[in-house]
Amino acid sequence: MNAQALPAEVVGQARVLVVDDEPDIRELLKDMLELEGHSVETAEDGLQAQQMLSDKRFDLVITDLQMPRVDGMQLIQSIRALDPDLPVIVMTAYPSMRSVIDVMKCGAVDFLPKPFQMDNVLYTVRRTLKEHALRLENRRLLAEVNNKAVIERLNRELHSKVEELTKLNVIAEHLGRLMDTDQLFDQVVQLAAALTEGRRVSLMLFDRRQQHLRIRASVGISPDLMRDTAVRLGEGIAGKVAQTRMPNRVTSRQAVSLGPGLCHGDRYASGSWVSVPLLIGDELFGVLNVTEREGQSDFGPEDERVLMALAEKAAAKVENNALYESLYDNLLDTLRSLITTIEAKDPYTHQHSQRVTELALALGKGAGLSRDQMESLRFATTLHDIGKIGVQDSILGKKGRLSAPEYETIKAHPVIGDRIVEPLGLSDAERDIIRHHHERIDGRGYPDSLCGDEVSTLARIVAVADAFDAMTSTRPYREALSIEAAIDELTRCSGQQFDPDIVDLLVQGIRDGAIRIPTLEEREVLSTAMAV
Numbered sequence: 001m002n003a004q005a006l007p008a009e010v011v012g013q014a015r016v017l018v019v020d021d022e023p024d025i026r027e028l029l030k031d032m033l034e035l036e037g038h039s040v041e042t043a044e045d046g047l048q049a050q051q052m053l054s055d056k057r058f059d060l061v062i063t064d065l066q067m068p069r070v071d072g073m074q075l076i077q078s079i080r081a082l083d084p085d086l087p088v089i090v091m092t093a094y095p096s097m098r099s100v101i102d103v104m105k106c107g108a109v110d111f112l113p114k115p116f117q118m119d120n121v122l123y124t125v126r127r128t129l130k131e132h133a134l135r136l137e138n139r140r141l142l143a144e145v146n147n148k149a150v151i152e153r154l155n156r157e158l159h160s161k162v163e164e165l166t167k168l169n170v171i172a173e174h175l176g177r178l179m180d181t182d183q184l185f186d187q188v189v190q191l192a193a194a195l196t197e198g199r200r201v202s203l204m205l206f207d208r209r210q211q212h213l214r215i216r217a218s219v220g221i222s223p224d225l226m227r228d229t230a231v232r233l234g235e236g237i238a239g240k241v242a243q244t245r246m247p248n249r250v251t252s253r254q255a256v257s258l259g260p261g262l263c264h265g266d267r268y269a270s271g272s273w274v275s276v277p278l279l280i281g282d283e284l285f286g287v288l289n290v291t292e293r294e295g296q297s298d299f300g301p302e303d304e305r306v307l308m309a310l311a312e313k314a315a316a317k318v319e320n321n322a323l324y325e326s327l328y329d330n331l332l333d334t335l336r337s338l339i340t341t342i343e344a345k346d347p348y349t350h351q352h353s354q355r356v357t358e359l360a361l362a363l364g365k366g367a368g369l370s371r372d373q374m375e376s377l378r379f380a381t382t383l384h385d386i387g388k389i390g391v392q393d394s395i396l397g398k399k400g401r402l403s404a405p406e407y408e409t410i411k412a413h414p415v416i417g418d419r420i421v422e423p424l425g426l427s428d429a430e431r432d433i434i435r436h437h438h439e440r441i442d443g444r445g446y447p448d449s450l451c452g453d454e455v456s457t458l459a460r461i462v463a464v465a466d467a468f469d470a471m472t473s474t475r476p477y478r479e480a481l482s483i484e485a486a487i488d489e490l491t492r493c494s495g496q497q498f499d500p501d502i503v504d505l506l507v508q509g510i511r512d513g514a515i516r517i518p519t520l521e522e523r524e525v526l527s528t529a530m531a532v
């Protein structure tokens with residue numbers, strides 16, 4: 001993403017405080033940001049900044065770390081005590097992985113490495129201000145949610161998890177593109193080969209239960225050897241590196257006197273080699289081995305340092321990926337419990353999202369969706385009504401007809417839902433389901449009045465499943481329709497509101513038994529069991 005990727009109107013004009021003990025840097029940043037239209041004040045150390053922050057309101061603080069009197073970390077801590085929402089960007093030369101994490105844990109939202117690149121400064125400031133504005137908007141939305149204790153608690157959890165996730169996202173962005181762990185390992189062995197000119201590279205993972213190493217990614221090693229290798233702890237070169245957790249480098253001459261040793265798992269590795277441990281904190285998770293340098297020369301200490309740096313970065317990304325994935329799952333669990341809570345308060349909508357998901361998956365299977373599409377359908381349909389947390393209870397559970405303004409409020413839920421999931425990195429197909437599950441193929445749906453092919457297959461499937469479940473559920477203002485009556489209604493609206501092919505799939509599926517709809521009695525039994 002470049003500096004032009006964020007529209008200027010979302011950023012607006014902000015009050016920025018720049019804190020640095022070097023006058024040149026203060027002036028440079030002030031000039032840069034004032035050209036962007038921001039109003040900028042400066043402080044020469046943390047103490048002066050603390051005084052200014054207690055007198056005036058700022059939208060953003062950009063601070064150095066090493067300063068006399070009160071340093072950057074102390075300043076961030078005092079800002080967090082004063083205003084937990086005020087975003088702080090830290091600038092420093094040569095940030096290490098550890099210092100990035102320490103500062104982020106302390107409450108900074110981003111990093112600006114010195115020396116500055118103008119594009120990077122402007123982009124980082126814009127993005128931080130945009131995220132700040134979104135967070136405030138999210139809070140305003142949440143304030144509209146009813147004040148029942150359980151909802152409030154879930155909202156708080158949601159909010160703090162979104163913040164944590166945002167920080168981890170920032171770290172991930174700074175340390176390179178977030179990739180999955182397999183891609184990461186492949187990239188590590190390719191990089192190791194390219195950086196050291198090693199002909200054969202293996203990344204071995206430590207199996208704690210079996211107490212041995214197995215090759216997970218490699219360059220120049222046969223698939224058979226990869227599959228069959230299992231090096232015990234303490235055995236050969238790789239096993240000793242795993243045991244001692246210390247790197248090991250051997251020249252060709254030393255190798256002759258040592259004799260061949262297990263490196264990539266074979267006994268014929270010869271010549272110079274380097275092996276380094278892969279550690280997260282003190283925990284070993286693998287070993288990276290490089291042998292047989294091109295041109296027959298030996299690996300030197302600089303190769304060992306490069307491999308150690310690569311191992312450290314890979315370990316940090318593995319840790320970050322694991323942390324990110326567990327937080328992400330956690331966050332989605334919270335969103336799902338919010339939906340369950342909203343639906344549970346109203347016996348008419350109890351487990352609605354769950355039933356719609358099951359029906360949508362049955363329709364998706366019948367429509368021959370790909371595995372990825374089915375996964376998106378499963379994931380997003382459980383969240384399709386998440387926007388209802390922004391609609392008052394009194395409207396959601398109203399007995400009797402809704403007034404026109406009340407109906408307009410309900411109609412906002414797909415857009416609110418889309419905004420809630422916006423920072424969470426859902427795929428386009430998943431966001432499309434949340435935003436467009438009330439569109440109609442005749443263009444008379446909401447919120448965007450899409451027409452015909454503009455409505456995606458996945459959104460059409462959810463629209464049919466959603467309507468069918470609503471019709472066959474008892475509502476505050478009417479009894480549940482029978483399955484036959486609901487089919488008649490869907491068929492009547494087929495081609496206008498609903499995709500005729502999807503309606504046919506549903507009708508056929510019910511008729512031939514491929515799709516089974518639980519009876520009202522079965523639902524009640526299930527509801528009671530859940531309540532107990």
Ligand SMILES: [Fe+2]
Nearest residue numbers: 384385437438
């Ligand atoms: Fe909906």
